[in-house]
Amino acid sequence: MRLLLVEDDAMIGESLHEALVGENYAVDWVRDGRSAELALGNDVYDLLLLDLGLPKKQGLQVLSEYRQRGGMLPVLIITARDATADRVSGLDAGADDYLVKPFDLDELFARVRALLRRQAGRAQPIIAYGGVTLNPASREVFLNGSVLNLSAREFALLQALLDPPERVLSLAELEEKLYGWDQEIGSNAVEVYIHHLRKKLGTNFIRNVRGVGYKVAAI
């Protein structure tokens, strides 16, 4: 899952970036409204975390223009503006959720998970598919009831393939979901992780769609 974090405060941005990376999200952090617009143009993100008081272009303007262009990303506003009118205008401009600073990291993570869940079109917090059960909150994976030990990257890769399942993702898309701008990607890193996952889940669980990419398929 790749998130775009828009936050002008260096200290807050740094901590949020660190915290989200710690949750195995790929995070790109930009610090003003213009850069946010540029980054959104890439269309590789699963969620937008947006501060409102931004240099160069205000967060609300960035958001409403993004929605006018047809942007579908779930948007979570994180701001110090706590007045009811601010919340209303934030949500009316197209935000899906609104979090007032200072907030708790666990709450932020929960809201991010909830938004991603809805974006993938499901209501259940746990993803179950073909004998595999994945819990994004506790980051546990079960195969036919028994716990699987996955590395952080393996977990992120599996979640990308399962949420929603049976969608075909290219190698490039998978790389984008796993790595932010600031992370080095080994030339065949994703293929290595797929190889590891196949060993743990069974070879046929992750299918190679020739010439397109990968998808999960129930055995």
Next chain:
Amino acid sequence: MNSIRQRLLLWLIVGMLISTGIAGLSMYLLAQDEANELFDYQIKQIALSLPGSSQLPVVTADDEDPEEDNVIQVWDAQGKPLFVSYPSRALPRYVATGLHTVNYRQQPWRLYNTQRRGQFIQVAQPMTVREELAAALALRMLMPFFVLIPLLAGLIWWSVGRSLRPMQDVTTALATRHADAMQPLDETDLPQEIKPMVIALNQLLMRLDQAMQSQRAFVADAAHELRSPLTALKLQLQLTERTSGDEQRTIAFTKLNQRVDRSIHLVQQLLTLARSEPRLEQAQFTDVDLSALAYEVAQDFMPLAEAHQTELRLELQPDVRVSGQQVDLRTLISNLVDNAIRYSSDGSQVRLCVARETGHAVLQVIDNGSGIPADERERVFDRFYRREGTEVIGSGLGLAIVRNIAAVHHADLELSDNSSGSGLVVTVIFPL
């Protein structure tokens, strides 16, 4: 007695009583004069109308009120009493003729003596008769006043109460309003005596309203701005909790410390700003040596300048004195020097100059950093205004504090470009 109504009533009634008393006394004296004249004439006529040489019967039967009546006595040429009207009250024979006043048995009498055909006639009248008549007359003339005074008292009580009703209305209007209702009181149709008070009150309300609005804006701004360092602090605290390993924990604690420092800095600046807000009463000014103060501040900033490899150069004319508050002026210079060092790139130069010009003392802080564009020079004095793209962690309050302190000292504040290349010049011009 603290009621205007009671006080007015008391003084008016006392005044009326005193003037009634004076009027009564003068009426009594006038009436007494009249009575004297009248009775003198009366006793003279009695004496003159007595029949001559007749043998008058001696009257023995006193009438009902003998005290008030005249005593008529007649003697023959040898001094033998021929007649006395009330023997029980017979007076001695006074030789002097005409009208005169005597004391007999501790009582003043008025006498008229005359001699006719060998007879000596004396008519005496007690003075009390005259006094009683005068008093009765005076009292009768004063009677209307005694009716008038209670009537007037009632009238005063009622009319004063009625005249003071606008005051009562003002009191009610003030008493029943909310603490935050600062709209002015109605000034129309007010009596001349109360109108200035209400106008003054409205002006006070207006000033209070302005002060409260600026305080409210300040608190709202401060609440908003406090959230950022607190958010950074809380996030870092939660991240620190999650760290494992000594190295990670050390880094996390360093960051935690930076964020606490930032919060402390903001709170300190907020408090300094609140203190520097222009006050209504004039602050206590003393004679401050601006050059010496600038020198002291520069010493304090040497370590910071060294850390930024900035050359802090002093150009101070000795003994430039202004009237002001030492503590505030130190804050002003410190904020300007601090800004100049922090917002200039490393290896730059900051000049702190104090000079005396005709009628002014001039303090300048000159850096060769990136400067401030002309269109932002007004806004940088707004509280919490931070220029876009500044990497330096600041509160956005430093220049707002400087502006407040300059205003309290009636000093002019100017931002301009550094003529020798890039950079900003902050000029504070103090009146001498």
